[in-house]
Amino acid sequence: MEQYLIHGGNSLVGEVEIGGAKNAALPILAASIMTDETVHIDNVPDVRDTNVLMDAMGSIGIIINKENRHRVTINAAGISSTVVCDENIKKIRASYYLIGAMLGKYKHAEVTLPGGCDIGCRAIDQHIKGFRALGAEVILEHGMIKTRAEHLTGSHIYMDVVSVGATINIMLAASMAEGKTIIENAAKEPHVVDAANFLNSMGANIKGAGTDVIRIKGVQKLHGSDYAIVPDQIEAGTFMLAAAATRGDITVKNVIPKHLESITAKLLEIGCEVMEQGDQVRVVCSRPLRHTHIKTLPYPGFPTDMQPQITVVLGLSEGTSIVTESIFENRFKYVDELIRMGASIKVEGNTAIIDGVSKYTGAGIAAPDLRAGAALVLAALAAEGESVVDNIRYIQRGYEDFHLKLKNLGADIKVVDRETDYRGFKLMTG
Ligand code: EPZ
Numbered sequence: 001m002e003q004y005l006i007h008g009g010n011s012l013v014g015e016v017e018i019g020g021a022k023n024a025a026l027p028i029l030a031a032s033i034m035t036d037e038t039v040h041i042d043n044v045p046d047v048r049d050t051n052v053l054m055d056a057m058g059s060i061g062i063i064i065n066k067e068n069r070h071r072v073t074i075n076a077a078g079i080s081s082t083v084v085c086d087e088n089i090k091k092i093r094a095s096y097y098l099i100g101a102m103l104g105k106y107k108h109a110e111v112t113l114p115g116g117c118d119i120g121c122r123a124i125d126q127h128i129k130g131f132r133a134l135g136a137e138v139i140l141e142h143g144m145i146k147t148r149a150e151h152l153t154g155s156h157i158y159m160d161v162v163s164v165g166a167t168i169n170i171m172l173a174a175s176m177a178e179g180k181t182i183i184e185n186a187a188k189e190p191h192v193v194d195a196a197n198f199l200n201s202m203g204a205n206i207k208g209a210g211t212d213v214i215r216i217k218g219v220q221k222l223h224g225s226d227y228a229i230v231p232d233q234i235e236a237g238t239f240m241l242a243a244a245a246t247r248g249d250i251t252v253k254n255v256i257p258k259h260l261e262s263i264t265a266k267l268l269e270i271g272c273e274v275m276e277q278g279d280q281v282r283v284v285c286s287r288p289l290r291h292t293h294i295k296t297l298p299y300p301g302f303p304t305d306m307q308p309q310i311t312v313v314l315g316l317s318e319g320t321s322i323v324t325e326s327i328f329e330n331r332f333k334y335v336d337e338l339i340r341m342g343a344s345i346k347v348e349g350n351t352a353i354i355d356g357v358s359k360y361t362g363a364g365i366a367a368p369d370l371r372a373g374a375a376l377v378l379a380a381l382a383a384e385g386e387s388v389v390d391n392i393r394y395i396q397r398g399y400e401d402f403h404l405k406l407k408n409l410g411a412d413i414k415v416v417d418r419e420t421d422y423r424g425f426k427l428m429t430g
Helices: 022-034 048-058 087-091 093-106 125-133 164-175 190-201 233-245 257-270 304-314 335-340 370-382 392-396 402-408 418-429
Strands: 003-007 013-017 039-042 063-068 071-075 108-112 137-141 144-148 156-158 180-184 205-207 213-217 225-228 249-253 273-277 280-284 293-295 320-324 344-348 351-355 364-366 386-390 412-416
Touching: 003 370, 013 402, 022 039, 022 048, 022 071, 022 093, 022 164, 022 190, 022 233, 048 063, 048 087, 048 093, 087 093, 087 108, 093 108, 093 125, 093 144, 093 164, 125 137, 125 156, 125 164, 164 180, 164 190, 164 205, 164 213, 190 205, 190 225, 233 249, 233 257, 233 280, 233 304, 233 370, 257 273, 257 280, 257 304, 293 304, 304 320, 304 335, 304 351, 304 370, 335 344, 335 364, 335 370, 364 370, 370 386, 370 392, 370 402, 386 392, 402 412
Parallel strands: 013 249, 039 225, 156 180, 293 320, 364 386
Antiparallel strands: 003 386, 003 412, 039 071, 063 071, 108 144, 137 144, 180 213, 205 213, 249 280, 273 280, 320 351, 344 351
């Protein structure tokens, strides 16, 4: 098992290029199977989740060619099955997008129930409610979600909770339903907008994505497209917070600053300088940081996917900060690891009360999930001494070349395989 070995204490300085958004790439890859024509997608991040999804798509006869590391060509004309029970697909949440896409085009889909990061109860009732409202039969059995429809018919759907996945999934299926669908209380995240833009580039008729009411006029057929995925707002935010955690100066390039406003606002509030210019944002942290209060909310609120990273920074900021997690109840699991590094944090229900300390110290820590894993890396980079971060496979689900990008900014980080290294050592000495 690989780990990151980190010697903390270096201020990170320099420029970093942000890749395509994982959470936009996943629905867009799935949506590409809704046409028999060829689709070209650029800016696909080379991370574990996108690769697992493409492998699963390959397992049902969809032809996927990588033109280069970030550009893929997909042709689904030879699809051989609408049943996906690939063992690996269980591990990713976004397997559910294959349901909306296949239901829309083929009126049938059977997919292994989604897994993903263990960050709390991850219900799919709103997805099911949406599919049923469009006229599909949906059953859950033997670990699979099975759905079928004679016809899909547009409907008026009110989402009981704001859900990124359910909004996109209903949009996928409704794009090829007969008549009009209205989704109320829709999620507004940039990746929802990107998925809608991609579907529209294939001939769908979706209006209002990015607001809380999305209107879709179903079409009979979608066609090929050539599309580039938006930059990853969470990868960008993570590097912005790396500058704050390490008292550094990082220019984050190839971003849409508008998507980062909630993060920028908090960085300014705690005492960082943030300068936006065109498609880049520079974060400079040269003063002691101050405390603040944060509550995670659906976009444009502060993203739950940035909660662990900002907590790491607030743990090093003067005074008492309060972070409230309102999206996923199980997203403070990393706090125990941070405490082992010297943080002073108390979690009560969905709230973390953080008393800033002057430094963290290196320790052996384990990533409990993707974003918390990235946050612990930031803590280790800021800490005095050596840290070993375990379970980095979680981080590799969503960050491409994370350690290389950090190294480029001056971090002392490398990937090691302690077990192998240890065995090698025994062989040499034994
Ligand atoms: C997406 O998950 C992202 N994943 C998550 O990113 C992100 O944390 C989350 O949106 C919130 O922004 C992908 O895009 C693949 P939701 P998703 O449906 O779609 C409740 C990362 O680190 N809910 O918006 O699963 C749910 O329990 C990952 O990249 C229902 O009650 O999230 C949660 O409280 C982790 N019923 C809230 O809604 C449903 O049917 C938001 O979940 C669906 C959701």
